[in-house]
Amino acid sequence: MKEVLSFLITNKVFYLATAGGDHPHVRPLGFVMDYNGKLAFSTSNQKDMYKQLVANPHVEICCVDAEFNTLRVRGKAVFCTTEETQRKALEVMPSLGNLYAVGDGKFEIFSLDNVQAVYQTISGEKRSLTV
Numbered sequence: 001m002k003e004v005l006s007f008l009i010t011n012k013v014f015y016l017a018t019a020g021g022d023h024p025h026v027r028p029l030g031f032v033m034d035y036n037g038k039l040a041f042s043t044s045n046q047k048d049m050y051k052q053l054v055a056n057p058h059v060e061i062c063c064v065d066a067e068f069n070t071l072r073v074r075g076k077a078v079f080c081t082t083e084e085t086q087r088k089a090l091e092v093m094p095s096l097g098n099l100y101a102v103g104d105g106k107f108e109i110f111s112l113d114n115v116q117a118v119y120q121t122i123s124g125e126k127r128s129l130t131v
Contacts, residue, residue: 001037001131004117007063007071008032008039014063014071016041018052025052029061033092035085038111039073039131042089042096045108053077053110068122073131075112085109 008014009032017026027049033040043049053059057077064070086102089109100107115131 001034001039003119003129004071004073004131005032005034005039007065007119008061008073011063011065014061016049017060017062018049019056019058020048020052025049031089031093031096033089035080035088035109035111038113039075039115040080040085040089040109040111042100043108043110044100044106046106050108053079059112070120071117071129072120073112073115073117075115075131077110078113079108079110081107081109 013028013030015026016029017024019025025048029041031042043053059075059077061073062070083102086100086107086109090097090102117129117131118126119129120126
């Protein structure tokens with residue numbers, strides 16, 4: 001888990017893919033935190049991303065570092081929104097406070113279950129990471 005979290009944080013922007021109907025949707029994200037030993041992310045329940053996660057919680061994340069090594073993380077989104085998770089997210093990334101507030105009715109937190117993570121070097125070497 002530490003290696004996956006560190007890769008995502010270090011590289012700042014990663015891309016999360018969801019399915020909406022019969023079309024994939026990919027968007028950049030920059031917030032991730034450890035919540036009870038799981039990768040956790042945020043969104044707004046006003047966004048299409050939230051609606052897509054509710055309809056089909058299976059996601060994949062892709063992140064590339066400066067040397068073009070990649071990390072792919074696959075899992076099932078599980079919403080864990082509480083005042084505690086919202087507070088922790090705001091502590092981890094205070095700039096989220098420009099968009100959300102604890103208990104604002106739109107700030108959602110989700111973690112990933114059934115996670116599979118694969119790190120691949122630019123030369124094609126792959127290894128599974130423990131999450």
